[in-house]
Amino acid sequence: MPDAEAIITRPVAVRRRHFTAERLRFGYSLLAPAVVYMGVLVGVPFFFSLYLALSNATVGGTSADYVGLSNFVAVLQDETIRQALRNTIVFTVVAGIFKGILGTLLAFLLIQEVRGKKLIRSLIVIPWTLPVAISALAWKWMYDPQFSAINYVGTRLHLIQGWPNWLGDNFLAPVAVISVNVWRGFPFAAIVLMAGLTAVPPELLDAGKVDGANFLLRYRYIVIPVIAPILLVGLLFDTIFTLSDISIVYLLTLGGPMGATEILPTKALEIGIQAGALGRGASIALMLFPILLPVVYVLLRSLRRRDTA
Amino acid sequence: MSKRAVKRSARTLTRRGLLAAAGAGVAGAAASRLVAPWTAGAAPAQIRGSSLRILVWSHFVPAYDTAFDKYANAWGVENAVTVRVDHIPIDQLPARIASELAAGAGHDIVQHHTQILVYQYHQQLVDVSDICDRLGKAAGGFIPMAHQVAQVNGTWYLVPEFYIAQPMLWRTDLFTQYGLKEPSTWDAARIAGRTGKGKTPKHDTGIQISHCNDSNHDWRAIFYAFGVKETDPSGKELQWDSKELREAMRFGKALYDECMTPQVLSWDNVSDNRYLGSGVAIWIHDAISAFRSIQNVNPDLYKNIQVAGPWIEPKGTVDRPTPVVDPIAMGIWKFSKNQAAARAFLEKYCADVKFSMTESKGYNMPMLQGWYKKPMPVLGTDMTVTHLQDLGKYALINGYPGPFTAAAAEVLSTFVVPDMMTRYVQSNDLEGSIKWGMGQIKSIYAKYK
């Protein structure tokens, strides 16, 4: 693979030396629409919301005064918001781990040539294609304390004892929320990993077999290095989606019981929109960034590596 | 015009019928005065050819949406105004409002619901004092609660539309069968729940102890009945932390332990309706839409349900009923380019209490004092809900006895009271739970100082 990279990138490097103004113009004009689009519709509003976070803006107010970092101070002092921050991290990490494990297992199975492959794939991919807002509603009904279909089936198959109150229990409610996230995310994880597995050149695997490497070793030294960048990207997109998705919690629990499922986006909605404290709401939503930063860091590194390899 | 004809014309919504219904609805002199400002004052000549966009919730009595759309369109046809009505679910109104204000564009008239932030929004709302004054004059003034909902420093920024009663809905058949006293006090309700829970099959009850709106106002209704005050009447000084709060919470825990299903910890606004609808609950404390839907699905069950009683709301230790209701009011944005049309419509529609009460089957409770003359539309003839006719003068809103300030709104939207109750019923640590709750409330109020 590195060789192929070298072949492709070398001419670019050669060309780089005779840059003409015309070529520069051409290149930048190709990039411009994307930069402008994102700049106007994301960049500008983003900086405006940064300002909101530093102000005492309210939903109905006509002016917003600069208040420095006091919103952030207030937010960090609030124990329920710290809980939301913790929950956000725990949900994302735990859901990520489960999606990773289930996705890997599923990807290995899905790349097998078996009859009915297309049907199986289409069944498995459905959770990912259903609108998340509506599947969350369906899950809410399945978790319903009185009519829970899960309890009905589970107790009869002796998988569940008693009649658990999924969304009312401090431990089960987060489990329920994470389950829905995993349920809708694992097909995508599997697709991304299938992409990774198909990228592993069979010659490499055969070479490994000849050298007598067992399955785990082959997996560790041949498969993982090749699929790592793909995995990373999949994880990245999924993490971003999980972090900013509000609909599952919003529709299932509204953050209850006792804030056990409260996450930063729902907290931002409660305080910034429902109570109207726009500035504080923005500062809560911005707390997502310390979590996103490591993700961004990894992303930047991987992007850079792609270009310099 | 006979009563029957009025009813029919209101339903078919012909132009003349509407006016007739509005006019004929009120007894005596109020009637002519009610129509007067409309026919005489706000002659809508200059609004012809303009357009009007109205945003309202998806009504809990779905038929009302259809009726309201027809009403608005009929009004539009009559005045040559293009009217468009949009409905969104109640929970999503705040996000939409925030977005419209940030955009400076959207609807001309927006309905404000339950958590009415008139203290925050008033800078963006058109002064509608003239409309409210005329409406009030024609119909004996607004009920006391309406002033807290729609006024800031004596100026009306919203036109009070109606409110939603959250009364006791109780099973007369079970109460008779078990030889129970009417739930005129919370103690009687507790005994009833305890008795029902001990029977086979179980007929227990439930009040949400979870993150939802019903949980917020039901527990407040109980707290206020035991004398809890959120603030002083100005809404500035906190008075939550009191021996009354302790008594109320102890009672609440007993209610939970003795009478309720543990399911309440995950209930949403609708779960108690279903609990009643599935024939289990001996009583619930919720809006009457709960039993309107039962009317269609299960008529046998429906005829055994009674709404409140002459006592209006179960009493605690305070010597007055303390029903907490959800108020609804309509406002006009300052950015609206069709304010004249919006004013004309609001004045017409908010005076038309007869339409509101009839089409909502008694769900919409009048904000205007004059409409509490018995017999009231629907409530006067439907014996099940007839006791709601006395609700007006007692109705309270969240934040009592202060106004519903931004700080009170944040206490509501962050579910401090439900969480405090959850803590207590799970840990049995009264002082610890109160300490946590008071900490939350204090820090919220501190941010608005």
Added chain:
Amino acid sequence: MTAVRGHALPLEQARMVEAGARRARSRSMRRHLLVYLGLLPFIVIAVFPVVWMGITSFKTDADLVNPTVFPFWFHQHPTWEHFTYLFQHTYYKDWISNTMLIAAFVSLITLLVGVPAGYALARVGLPGAENMGIGIFLGYLVPPILLFIPLSRVVALTHIIDTKWALVLVYPTFTIPYCTWLLSGFFKTVPPEIEEAAQVDGCGRLGALIKTVLPVSLAGILTAVIFAFTLTMQDFLYSLVYVSVSDQKPVPLGVATDLIRGDVYYWGSLMAGALLVGVPVAILYVFFLDQFISGITAAAVK
């Protein structure tokens, strides 16, 4: 002997071939069985809620809230009423056409913006291009909950607020970063000789771009379109705050807002409405899954 051997050999061979085939068959059967067994729990997990949704959409309301019976079967006759309600009493047909239209235009904008950007990032080798690429990508990280308030003002300036076009404008903010990155990966897989040859042929830079883009266009377009569809279906907040007019809504918003009337959930119609769009997209995925996978692979590895 020779004759006998001559006879015996093919026979023996045939027998051996047959045995081999049988072994292969049984091996393949065993493998099939194993794979199926392995897949079974995944299929059950994925499909359990979907089957339940499907059954719900054909159940009468009274059957649905009967707590005493097995929820996975019909205890009254299945009914079409939820589907007829959906098509006759709601704007479902409009929602579907809105969703298709939004997805189509979002794909178009994404390609128009993402193809040149991806090409510039992959092949032109501009100084500073990398940072710009990262900048574009960072846009994907900003959560909608933070963005939707200030973005309202931008959307309002265009006077398309409360129409489906508002969503056509906004949704590319999350498809452009994704697809630019995917497409730049695609373009890196095209040998530079093609591009250089095109330039030698006097095609000019734009011609070279087209020559480079064409070979991968199908996979790239499909990937972008599939993504546009999926992401259009996943959004809730933007559509909620920017579109309140019933006949302008996309399917997820329309279903979730117009089929929940207060405490009345039109469960059957809700589920029917979700499945009618979710299942076709799932089938679409399967048809293009291989393209999709090669797209991701190219983008990530190159």
